[in-house]
Amino acid sequence: MKKISAEDVRKVAELARLDLPDQDISTYACQLEKIITYVAQLEKIETVDVIPTTRALEVLNVTRDDNVKSTSVREELLELAPHREGDFFRVPQILAD
Amino acid sequence: MFIAELRQQLKGGEISARELIEHYLGRIESVENTLHAYLEVTAERALAEADLIDQMRAEGKPLPPLAGVPIAVKDNLCTQGIRTSCSSKMLEKFVPPYESTVTKRLWEAGAVLLGKTNLDEFAMGSSTETSAFGATSNPWDPSRVPGGSSGGSAAAVAAGECIAALGSDTGGSIRQPASFCGVVGVKPTYGRVSRWGLVAFASSLDQVGPFATNVADAAEILKVISGHDPLDSTSINASVPDYCSSLSNSVQGLRIGLIKECFEQKGLSSEVKTSVMTAANLLQSLGAELLEVSCPRFNDGIATYYVIAPSEASANLARYDGVKYGYRSEGANNLAEMTSRSRAEGFGSEVQRRILIGTYALSAGYGEAYYKKAQQVRTLIRRDFEKAFDSVDILLTPTSPTTAFSAGKHANDPLSMYLADLLTIPANLAGLPALSLPCGFDGSGLPIGVQLISNVLEESRLLNVAHQYEQAAEVMANRPKANLVP
Numbered sequence: 090m091k092k093i094s095a096e097d098v099r100k101v102a103e104l105a106r107l108d109l110p111d112q113d114i115s116t117y118a119c120q121l122e123k124i125i126t127y128v129a130q131l132e133k134i135e136t137v138d139v140i141p142t143t144r145a146l147e148v149l150n151v152t153r154d155d156n157v158k159s160t161s162v163r164e165e166l167l168e169l170a171p172h173r174e175g176d177f178f179r180v181p182q183i184l185a186d
Numbered sequence: 187m188f189i190a191e192l193r194q195q196l197k198g199g200e201i202s203a204r205e206l207i208e209h210y211l212g213r214i215e216s217v218e219n220t221l222h223a224y225l226e227v228t229a230e231r232a233l234a235e236a237d238l239i240d241q242m243r244a245e246g247k248p249l250p251p252l253a254g255v256p257i258a259v260k261d262n263l264c265t266q267g268i269r270t271s272c273s274s275k276m277l278e279k280f281v282p283p284y285e286s287t288v289t290k291r292l293w294e295a296g297a298v299l300l301g302k303t304n305l306d307e308f309a310m311g312s313s314t315e316t317s318a319f320g321a322t323s324n325p326w327d328p329s330r331v332p333g334g335s336s337g338g339s340a341a342a343v344a345a346g347e348c349i350a351a352l353g354s355d356t357g358g359s360i361r362q363p364a365s366f367c368g369v370v371g372v373k374p375t376y377g378r379v380s381r382w383g384l385v386a387f388a389s390s391l392d393q394v395g396p397f398a399t400n401v402a403d404a405a406e407i408l409k410v411i412s413g414h415d416p417l418d419s420t421s422i423n424a425s426v427p428d429y430c431s432s433l434s435n436s437v438q439g440l441r442i443g444l445i446k447e448c449f450e451q452k453g454l455s456s457e458v459k460t461s462v463m464t465a466a467n468l469l470q471s472l473g474a475e476l477l478e479v480s481c482p483r484f485n486d487g488i489a490t491y492y493v494i495a496p497s498e499a500s501a502n503l504a505r506y507d508g509v510k511y512g513y514r515s516e517g518a519n520n521l522a523e524m525t526s527r528s529r530a531e532g533f534g535s536e537v538q539r540r541i542l543i544g545t546y547a548l549s550a551g552y553g554e555a556y557y558k559k560a561q562q563v564r565t566l567i568r569r570d571f572e573k574a575f576d577s578v579d580i581l582l583t584p585t586s587p588t589t590a591f592s593a594g595k596h597a598n599d600p601l602s603m604y605l606a607d608l609l610t611i612p613a614n615l616a617g618l619p620a621l622s623l624p625c626g627f628d629g630s631g632l633p634i635g636v637q638l639i640s641n642v643l644e645e646s647r648l649l650n651v652a653h654q655y656e657q658a659a660e661v662m663a664n665r666p667k668a669n670l671v672p
Contacts, residue, residue, distance in 0.1 A: 098542065105500060105545040106507070107538055108526035117542055123601050124543060128489040131559045134566070141561030142568060144390045144420065145376035145617020146642065151419040165283035171514035178509050183521045 091129055093122040189255055189349065189403045196243065196254055203236035203243070203254035203298075210256045210300055214347045217670055221323050223332075223342040225261050226269060227301035232256065235298045250296035252410060258342045258351040261302040262309055263289055263394065264383040268299075272385050273317035274307045276506050276513045276532035286383020287418065288352060288394050288411040295410045300348050303338030307534045308503070309359055309387045311335050312603055313596070316536040321593060324366060325670035326632050330590040333363030336397070340367040343397045346672035350398040350407050354384055356391045357491050358586075358610025361622035364397060365585035365635025368624045368665070370404045370652070371397045375643050376617035377422040379408075380415030388498035389420075391491075391614045399662075401623065401653040405429035408645065424643060432646045433653040438473035440651065442466065443578030447484045448609055454587045461626035461634040462584045468659055469582075469651070477578055481570035486563050487611040492604055493547050493560035494615075499537075500544030506532065539600060568616045575641045580651055583609050585622040585635035609637060619645045623652050624661045631666035 095111075098118045102109050109117070172179040187195075195201045211229050218224060239254045259265060262272045264282035271277045285293075293299070306316040314322040314337025322337045324330040325345040332341040336353030340363035343351050353360040355373035364371025372395040379394045386392065396407035409430065414423040444466060449459060470476050508514035508528030515531050518524035533541070547556035574581060586609060596603035613620040618639050625636040636655075640648040665671070 093546075097546075101542050101546045101549060103526075104549060105541050106504075106522075106526045106529050107533075107541065108523070108530040109538070113535075113538075117539060120539060120600055121542060121546065124492060124604070125546065127601055128493050128547075128556065128560075130489050131486060131493070131563055132555070134483075134486060134559075134563055136559060136562035136566070139562040139565050141558055142564040142615075143561060145615070146420075146422070148377070148420055148422075153416065162283040166510075169280065169283070169511035171508060171512075180509055180521050181518050181524050 091122060091125045093118050093125060187349070188400060189252065189406050192255065192349070193253070196249065203239040204233065206254055207232045207236040207256055207298060210348060214300070217345050217347060220328050220670065221325060221341055221345055222320055223303055223322050223338040223345065223347055224258065224301045225271060225273065225304050225319055225338070228268060228299050232298050232300050239296065250294070252292065252406065253296035255297045255350065256300045256348050257292060257297045258300050258303045258339055258348040259289055260305055260336050260339050260351070260353045262305060262354060262385040263352060264385070265289055265299065265302065268302065270302065270385070271319070272308050273305045273319055274533065274537070275318045278318070278513065280511060284383065287380035287415045289383070291411050303336070303342055303351060305338055306335035307537050308385070309335040309354055309356060310499070310536050310540050312358070312362060312606055314338060314363070315593065316534055318534055324590045326368060326590065326668045327630070328670070329592060330632065331366065331593050333366035333586070333590060335359040337363045339397050340364055340369055340371065343367070343369045343399060345670050350396055350403055352394060353397055354392055354394050355614065356388050356495060357614050358607045360395050360397065361610050361620060361635070361637060362586050362607065364622040365633065366590040368633030368662070368671070369397050369399055370401055370621065370623045371395065372404050372408055372621040372645070373613065373619065374408065374412065374645055375422070375619040377420050378412050378619065378643065378645065380418040380421045382415055382417040386502040388495040389502060390498060391495060401649055401656050402430065402433060405433060405649045422643070427646050429646055429649050432650050435650050436473060437469060437651055437654045440474040440580065441477055441578040442469055442474050443477050443479035443574050443581045445484065445574070445581055445583050446478050446480045447482065448583035451587055451608065453605070454584065455589070455628070457628040458584050458586070458588060458634050462582070462636045465625040465636045465655060465659065466582055469655055472654060472658055479574040479578060479581070481574055481612070483563065483566045483570050484612050487567060487615060488604060488608050490560045490563045490567065490615060491607070491611045492543065493556045494564065496540040496544035497547050497557050498544070500541045500548065503537070503541055536600070564615050567612055571612070571616045571618060580647060581639040583637045583639070585609060585637040589628045589630070589632035589634055613639050618642060619648050621648055621652055623656060625659065626661060627666055631668065
């Protein structure tokens with residue numbers, strides 16, 4: 090059994106930028122413990138010298154000519170922003186007081 | 187009606203494109219209150235498109251291959267100017283400024299968009315219950331789920347709310363709902379179909395594919411959406427065969443492998459097992475040879491998947507930060523707080539759970555133990571398939587261990603829901619093409635699906651065998667009565 094504490098989940102939630110209430114943290118801790126315990130069955134499998142598969146089918150060095158192309162969606166993209174100011178995305182202050 | 191018949195009728199003037207679209211809009215109107223397969227119906231646009239096609243017909247112009255074919259699209263495929271929500275509050279107001287490659291190809295082939303279909307939030311789920319905009323019901327029994335994550339597309343096809351639909355399949359999200367709803371669903375070879383414009387979940391596993399009521403229609407749609415796309419560097423640069431022309435080939439001498447481990451699962455319902463074995467026996471009576479094969483690492487597919495898919499998802503979903511697009515929480519004091527609150531409020535619990543699993547698996551000290559280990563086991567699963575294809579041409583398994591389950595059954599136990607994907611996940615891990623098609627019904631009148639898996643880029647064989655089975659078995663001709671299935 091892998092132990093996952095509320096503290097573990099709080100740390101992971103912080104890494105994942107999720108501001109979760111305490112109640113959710115404890116629910117997720119129980120669920121993650123079950124799930125991580127289940128996936129830990131992989132530990133028992135012998136994988137010495139087995140090359141990891143990173144993609145289903147190997148595609149190597151896909152390149153294209155480095156040509157500059159213009160697109161006309163700049164305005165539409167900016168319009169998708171929750172808060173826009175001119176040509177900028179507006180956000181709350183970045184540094185704490 | 188088959189797409190091929192429809193084409194003849196449009197050409198011969200027996201039906202107009204407008205009449206056809208009006209028929210489907212009427213059908214949507216009458217069943218949507220019960221099913222909720224669609225998130226949005228694009229009626230005006232569909233009728234305008236139909237009128238253009240009718241104008242072409244009147245002028246005697248040649249019609250493109252899918253002219254007038256009404257199609258529903260899973261709401262995780264970007265459609266220019268039409269909201270693409272992924273069934274998430276995060277993207278509730280997202281209207282893409284561009285079109286996904288697959289849908290672009292469909293419209294160029296004359297197909298008509300009827301609307302966007304419901305899914306599990308960000309395609310994470312097996313029941314379409316995690317949608318932020320309400321669940322979809324199964325047309326065979328509205329108290330049951332349609333499967334997921336492409337449950338809206340599967341239900342819409344089954345209920346006659348469109349001729350065909352697109353879905354996406356990361357761990358079975360096309361095949362399992364196809365099985366639960368009694369329709370055909372195809373997951374192509376990884377890279378056969380462009381992922382450009384598909385909202386990313388797990389990039390090394392995601393693949394787009396069609397739903398249809400029959401194999402021939404699925405082949406027509408697949409032919410149109412397949413092929414290399416410079417905008418997706420993982421798309422395969424190989425020519426696309428005419429999937430329709432090989433459907434009538436004989437299965438004489440075909441070697442079909444029954445994967446032992448799939449038939450020995452303890453959660454496998456006896457009705458499903460019997461029905462799938464009957465399907466295998468029918469193919470044998472058509473001249474195919476049945477062989478038992480072993481894929482010992484299959485039983486580790488779920489554990490492998492639930493490390494790899496959430497890991498990739500946690501990285502892919504990092505882009506939703508409340509700055510550039512998507513949901514933003516108001517009133518935060520600084521940028522970090524705004525992002526963390528936006529993600530806590532904008533994502534539902536299944537998405538948060540998977541982000542947490544993925545972040546945990548990739549975090550310092552665990553990367554080797556989980557992510558690398560899972561990638562190594564992924565290699566072993568691929569090798570199992572390679573070995574199997576040394577002795578057989580195609581593999582046959584049940585699609586899902588059970589028929590459609592009741593809504594809410596797995597609500598409090600996410601792991602029990604994950605375990606239901608065990609038969610579909612291996613094909614995603616190995617990148618192989620696979621499909622599900624109906625092979626019978628259980629005692630409650632719910633459809634059962636059989637899964638066929640073939641070697642890389644052998645979609646032609648997959649569709650050929652499925653078509654031969656479909657013609658001989660006539661499963662749908664002998665279906666039980668269901669009020670919402672025409």
